[in-house]
Amino acid sequence: MRSKNPIWRRSVSTAAGEFTAVFSAAGLRELHFPGEKILRSPPDSQPVPPAVAKNCLRLETSLKAILSGREPKQRPHLDWSRATPFQQSVWRELLAIPCGSVRTYGQIASALAKPLAARAVGTACGANPVPVLVPCHRVLAIGGGLGGFSGGLDWKRKLLTLERVTWGGAILANSRD
DNA sequence: AATCGTCGTTCTT
DNA sequence: AAGAACGACGATT
Numbered sequence: 001m002r003s004k005n006p007i008w009r010r011s012v013s014t015a016a017g018e019f020t021a022v023f024s025a026a027g028l029r030e031l032h033f034p035g036e037k038i039l040r041s042p043p044d045s046q047p048v049p050p051a052v053a054k055n056c057l058r059l060e061t062s063l064k065a066i067l068s069g070r071e072p073k074q075r076p077h078l079d080w081s082r083a084t085p086f087q088q089s090v091w092r093e094l095l096a097i098p099c100g101s102v103r104t105y106g107q108i109a110s111a112l113a114k115p116l117a118a119r120a121v122g123t124a125c126g127a128n129p130v131p132v133l134v135p136c137h138r139v140l141a142i143g144g145g146l147g148g149f150s151g152g153l154d155w156k157r158k159l160l161t162l163e164r165v166t167w168g169g170a171i172l173a174n175s176r177d
Numbered sequence: 178a179a180t181c182g183t184c185g186t187t188c189t190t
Numbered sequence: 191a192a193g194a195a196c197g198a199c200g201a202t203t
Binding site: 105106116121136149 | 196197198199200201
C-alpha cells in the first residue's frame with residue numbers, strides 16, 4: 001500500500017562512483033557516498049513522479065559540477081523538514097561557502113551570532129544528510145586540523161583536494177575567500 | 178596531553 | 191518534563 005509520505009531512492013553515477021539519493025516530494029532528503037550502507041530506505045524505485053525526476057536530474061548535474069571543482073548552477077530542492085531550526089541555520093550557512101574556500105567551525109558559529117557554539121556547529125555538520133552538495137567538507141578546525149567527517153575523512157580530503165584547498169597550515173588566511 | 182567551558186541533540190529517568 | 195550524557199570545537203594550563 002502507498003504511504004502518505006512516500007520517498008524514492010535513485011542512484012547517481014559519477015566519476016567518483018555511484019552515489020545514492022533519497023527523495024521526498026519536497027526535495028532531496030539524503031545523499032549517500034558510493035558503497036555506503038543504506039538502511040531504512042525503500043528499494044530502488046523505477047517510477048518516480050516527474051517533479052522528482054527533474055529534481056534528480058538537477059542533483060546529477062550539480063553533483064558532477066562540484067566533483068569537477070565547479071560551482072553548480074542550480075541545485076536540487078532540499079527537504080529539510082525533519083531538521084531542527086539550528087541545523088537548518090547551519091546548513092544554510094554552509095551553502096554560502098563558495099567552492100574552493102573554507103571556514104572554521106567557530107566562524108560558522110559566529111556568523112550565526114552564537115560565537116560560543118562551535119561545538120554545536122560541528123554536531124550539526126555531522127547531521128547533514130546531504131554531503132558534498134551541502135558542503136560540510138569546507139568546514140575545518142581552527143589551527144589547521146581537518147575536523148571530522150561523517151562520510152569518512154578520506155572523502156573530506158578528496159573533496160578538499162579537488163577544490164584545490166590546502167590545509168594543515170594557515171587556514172585563516174584562506175578563509176575569507 | 179589533559180581539562181574545561183559551551184551549547185544543541187539525544188538518551189534516560 | 192527535567193536532567194545527564196555526548197560530540198566533526200576551541201581555549202587554557
